[in-house]
Amino acid sequence: GFLSESSDSNDITINGDISTSGNSASAFYNALSTGNNTTIVGDITTQGTGAQGIFLLYSNSNTTSMRGNISATQGNGIVISSSDGNTTSIVGNITTSGTNTAALLVTDSDSNATTITGNITTSGYAGRGIYFSDALGLTNNSNTVTFNGSIATSGNNSPGVYLANSDSNTLNLTGNISTSGTGGESQGISLKNSDNNTFNLAGT
Numbered sequence: 001g002f003l004s005e006s007s008d009s010n011d012i013t014i015n016g017d018i019s020t021s022g023n024s025a026s027a028f029y030n031a032l033s034t035g036n037n038t039t040i041v042g043d044i045t046t047q048g049t050g051a052q053g054i055f056l057l058y059s060n061s062n063t064t065s066m067r068g069n070i071s072a073t074q075g076n077g078i079v080i081s082s083s084d085g086n087t088t089s090i091v092g093n094i095t096t097s098g099t100n101t102a103a104l105l106v107t108d109s110d111s112n113a114t115t116i117t118g119n120i121t122t123s124g125y126a127g128r129g130i131y132f133s134d135a136l137g138l139t140n141n142s143n144t145v146t147f148n149g150s151i152a153t154s155g156n157n158s159p160g161v162y163l164a165n166s167d168s169n170t171l172n173l174t175g176n177i178s179t180s181g182t183g184g185e186s187q188g189i190s191l192k193n194s195d196n197n198t199f200n201l202a203g204t
Contacts, residue, residue, distance in 0.1 A: 001027040001046075004036055012038040017068070019045045026052040026075070030059045040066040043092075051075035053094070056083040066090040069118070074098035077120075082108045089115040093149075098124045102131035104145070106166075108138035119149040119175075126185070127155040129177070134165030134193065146172045150203075157183035164192040174202045 053070035077094035160177035
């Protein structure tokens with residue numbers, strides 16, 4: 001894949017598919033980096049525990065644009081972790097399979113803007129569509145997600161959208177949400193310890 005570590009204010013263009021295999025083998029990984037502008041045209045395929053499609057970690061104020069599909073097995077599609085003020089957009093479908101995966105995972109991150117135009121499909125236990133995580137009691141505040149497409153989850157305890165310990169976020173969702181699993185978290189939209197969020201919904 002592609003790794004940008006402790007590297008700032010770069011212009012990055014990737015034309016072509018990225019395929020990785022192995023634990024933690026992320027396709028595009030921005031770590032400890034600020035102010036990078038990245039364009040990806042092509043599909044991303046990852047296989048392995050913790051092998052993310054697009055991964056921002058301790059990285060702020062980056063712009064990432066992708067046109068292509070993401071398919072992750074045992075990993076997440078897009079991860080924004082401990083990262084603030086990023087703008088991320090994808091035109092394409094995101095598919096994940098495996099336990100505890102998500103198409104979009106946000107954790108300990110604030111004031112990010114993410115746009116997804118395409119369909120989300122997850123399979124596996126706790127396979128969530130859009131997930132704002134409360135891992136380690138951390139919070140996610142003042143983020144904006146704009147989604148145009150359908151969300152379908154099929155695993156048990158797999159909500160379409162799940163916000164935990166997350167306040168003052170805005171989610172603009174256009175499209176249908178369907179869940180076919182069982183368990184207490186298999187709703188289309190689920191909130192836990194989350195306040196003052198705004199949902200603009202168009203679909204079923």
